[in-house]
Amino acid sequence: MSTRFSRAGRWLFGSHPQSLQETATTVLKYGCLAYVVRTYGVGATFCVGPSMLPTFNSFGDIVLFEHVSAYTNRIQAGDVVIARSPQNPGNLVCKRVLGLEGDFVKVAASTYLGPARTVQVPAGHVWLQGDNALNSTDSRSYGPVPYALIEGRAFLKVWPATQASWVKRQLS
Incomplete structure (x- = not known):
């Protein structure tokens, strides 16, 4: 069974179902970095x-x-x-x-x-x-x-x- 992504979903997450997990991981990493910089940096x-x-x-x-x-x-x-x-x-x-x-x-x-x-x-x-x-x-x-x-x-x-x-x- 194949999953269908909308055009916006393909643009944001790519055409592979794994892309959603990779994108979420990337967003989480950058969010953690931003938190550390804001709390301990500038x-x-x-x-x-x-x-x-x-x-x-x-x-x-x-x-x-x-x-x-x-x-x-x-x-x-x-x-x-x-x-x-x-x-x-x-x-x-x-x-x-x-x-x-x-x-x-x-x-x-x-x-x-x-x-x-x-x-x-x-x-x-x-x-x-x-x-x-x-x-x-x-x-x-x-x-x-x-x-x-x-x-x-x-x-x-x-x-x-x-x-x-x-x-x-x-x-x-």
């Missing part, structure tokens, strides 16, 4: 909001980030990182690392955050702040962030294409 995210002005626009730049630096504890002060929000772990935040564990960070006075103070970053934490200090919810509001919440280090702004550039490490 990811992309939108950076939305005014907290990282002027580094990123407030309307939603697309940024690539790599996971290796976070997994190997190679995040440095001045890096821009993508992290889980301590206030809402379902959301990602894009902030600059101003202090690593053991560092002392000077927090400027403001009417919203209170008097000036110096904070020592505890072990296993980082101090994150937006580049736009006047309009950013960051470690000044929610305190030091556990290192485990860091997803990766932003390295390339890819959108808008006219503003594509490397994300530079800098200390504010």
